[in-house]
Amino acid sequence: MSNTSSVLDMPEQAFAGLETRDAHAWFGKHHALAGVSLRFPAKSVTGLIGPSGCGKSTYLRLLNRMHEFIPNSAMAGEVLLHGDDIYGESVDPAAIRLKVGMVFQKPNPFPAMTIRENVISGLKLAHIKIDNEQDLVEKCLSRAGLWKEVKDRLDASGGSLSGGQQQRLCIARSLAVEPEVLLMDEPCSALDPGSTLRIEETIKELAEKITVVIVTHNMQQASRVSDYCAFFLSDGGPGVLVEADQTRKMFTNPTDTRTADYVQGKFG
Template identity: 65%
Template sequence: MPSGSVALSARPEIIGGPPPGAATLEARDACAWFGDRLVLEGVDLVMPKGKVTALIGPSGCGKSTFLRLLNRMHELIPGAALDGEILLDGNDIYAVGTRAQQVRMRIGMVFQKPNPFPAMSIRENVLAGLKLARLKCDDKDTLVEQSLLRAGLWKEVRDRLDSPGGALSGGQQQRLCIARSLAVYPNVLLMDEPCSALDPTSTRRVEETIDELRGEVTVVIVTHNMQQAHRVSDLCAFFLAEENQPGFVVEQGDTLEMFSSPRDPRTLDYVEGRFG
């Protein structure tokens, strides 16, 4: 286990929370619409348990839309619709009777722009997910410490947990958002370009956090940074939307193989920077 990480078996008991540990996420023939416009078509993708899967491709190819399908954020957009299946360890997250809040507790999300609750303290930010989901924890202090440790932020903030979360630097705010997501011990963590607004030092720290989460949480990350995809991911999926056509997956597989010897020439052109 990497230095500074926390064993899931040592977590405080969270009453009503998901069982700890990573889970396999799978999309089967996933399609998405905005109104009558098909924006994503026929995506079949397995995101294996405990692995880091990177979604790469040029802007407008449906990567972020696909990410939002994975925890039902897509259905919050007026006029949005979808088809196909999204399975978490074989269970359809869109099944009748499955509440979106339950899904989002098991499949957390970190956005492109850090979005801590600025007036809340660092401690309150970490615990916000439990409060929203009406979960109970038998040891909140330990949960706060463990969540901040797993997000790589504990050493920087342990002496000022009651300070406002909005007073942190941008990189620290992003790691606070990661800690907030991790506090409910999700099975999957979705990350939508989490480093796009960060400086190189903050980016490195977020990447270190992703590496430490490997095995404990399934991570799916959207990134436009090919070097980052190469550094942090085990698997890659290359999305593309050709002119006036919906986005689709051109190729998927082991990251090292996709970057060194992709099967499709379009993948090679993209990872070598010839377009996008």
């Protein structure tokens, strides 16, 4: 296998500006991820799929510098945003995270804030001036598909919502800072099927405006929601990128036999 695993084929104007070149990740001595080179298409959903422990979440966290919060972690390679390495010497990681947002596995609205405060919290935390708070709150909550349900109780606590609503609140919170890319780390795995469906609809609508990268271990979800797919696999060693392509092709006619076995449910 070559050092450069796979690259999504796409015309240059469809490139989102985010790519990795030969990205590696370590936890202490454990080599978790090896040699991932991938370019992300703009205004689309890219699904990262693969069995547990294949490094897909690690890879996601490399993309907005969340990886470094894990003690003893290390990395190598380049993560480029519009041509600049986000691990470069004079880069402010906070500014990167402002551009590359993240939604986590468990809904985590700030419990001490109301729904409204949760939505604008990103701007408050980053000292960004808010011009029209009411409009912003409505816009973000609408894009996250939550506005109709909460418009009469914006001053209730974020914790008073159901799990699915909380996750959509977290999405609205990420959208308020207007990121170019939204990373989602198994955003539906803690939710019921109904809420999952609503979130998937939301994700598809988001991809009309921004680039979404979603980690999922649910292949049906990947086939439903994503335009492109990247398949990660670990054979006991570090996780590698096996194949990346359009979702339709990955699920019907993949190049690599391991991808075929995985998407047909033969393992994982």
